[in-house]
Amino acid sequence: MKKRCKIGRILVYVLLIIAFVVSVFPFYWMIVGMTNSAVDVVKGKMTFGNQLFTNLHTLFTSFNMTEILLNSLKISGLTVIGTLIVASMAAYGFEMYPSASRETAYGLLLLSMMVPFAALMIPLFRLIVKFGLLNQHISLILIWVGSVFIIFFFRQSLKTFPKEIIQAARVDGSGEFRTFFFIVIPSIKSTYAAAAIYSFMLSWNAYLWPLIVIQTDDKQTVTLLISSMSSAYFPEYGVIMTAIVIATLPMVLIFFGLQKHFVQGMLGSIKQ
């Protein structure tokens, strides 16, 4: 019995180590790839090369990486700010001013989460064309700002917010918006952090919608650039690897810096 346990233990560790290597290896490989030439990347060279500066140079001169990186940062930054304001206000409205008609509206919102993006894509595209917003960054921001998931996420967290504090503020003569902005927001900062990470990730990694809306190279996002680089006739794999590392870096940094909020952001949907 004891012996069987021991073998089981060893098996578990072997399994974990395999999973560890499989999970982490592609990250190692993309960093190595960043320092190698296209030929070496395709051949699967596993050691560091000396092409890092050549790759960086090509990426930032031939592919306009600076401008594209700024595009992505701008779009994602504005999306996060917009989403946090709009979604947290809505969640506050739903939770703190209960009414039957608003509850019905909320139910409809939750139901709409089940509708896949593919079903919205064509009318959205026509709408953007009609508004004259084709090839404009604003159209990449607008459609994510009213995020049902993040409203839901904020509402879950507001459920445990002590209502007495709001009553007390009201008695003290604080206006409703004042209460929200100066009392409620500062006390649920960690919810804001988690929602910000979630919304940043969504916008930073978006592909299908930008692919449809963005039509000129100077308006591209990092994701679009990586995709178009790899569909080139002779893809420059070393340069692509460099771009992939740059695209992945913000997410990895946020993850290691704010691991708790990060995971909370993903779990928000099931914690009741």
Add this chain to the structure above:
Amino acid sequence: MLKSSTKKNADRTHNAYGWLFISLALILISVFMFYPIGHSFYLSTMRTKGIVQQFVGLNNYIRLLQDPMFILALKNTFTFFLIQVPIMLLLGLIFATILNDNTIKFRGVFRTALFLPAVTSLVAYTILFKMMFSSEGFINNLLMNMHIIQEPIPWLLDPFWSKVTIIIALTWRWTGYNMVFYLSGLQNIPKEIYEAAEIDGAGKVQQFIRITVPILKPIIVFTSIMSTIGTLQLFDEPMNLSMGGTTSSTIGPGNSLLTLSVYIYNLSFKYVPNFGYAATVSYVIVFIVAILSFIQFKVAGDKN
């Protein structure tokens, strides 16, 4: 009398503030969500050519049944769904169970490592996998050096192997993500239940099937619905895994990676735009998601 009227007034302002707070979100969601959902359905009853639209009733839906490309896309999507989702969820569950055991050393390190793939962008990791699985690439080198295979496997050049590649890639990206949901659920299960089972002589595997899975059922249903929606919308991966990406004429060798979402994209933006028919295909996804979610809820409900 006076009191009740001030109360009424207070209620009215209260109600007005409620609407005021949600108004921005409601406007945005109505314009960018509710309107498109309705308009998509309307479009699915139309034949569109350029700006000319003509009502055709259910004709678009009938046309689906005779469209080999649609059937192929449906088949591919279901293949990914039926094979990949169970593998991934099972792996997620197994690793969550292992990492919930606090006698395991370096739990935190393993947990972080397994979750790490979930921070990569879909396009980035797909292209990474495309390079690793190229004919003379890293994976083939590794397998040949280990003498597991004699000839390189045509991962991206063969209809069957390209499906295998995408399933491996998806599993790499999402297993740790799902594991985190299970881990958070497992933390709420009291340890005493397992201790009691141990005393009663239940092995680890039995504990897993008899205790872990039933208790986690709501979370398993949640993750499987999320994965269903995700798989039915698969776009970034097949598009970027195929040679030539958006510019290529087929998605994967012999269209082996053509999914419903890719087909909708092609119908709308690559071929001569046919928004009406594309909207019809998109509504098929809506129906399938609704039906599958309903089934998953039912399966969970029955046994509880």
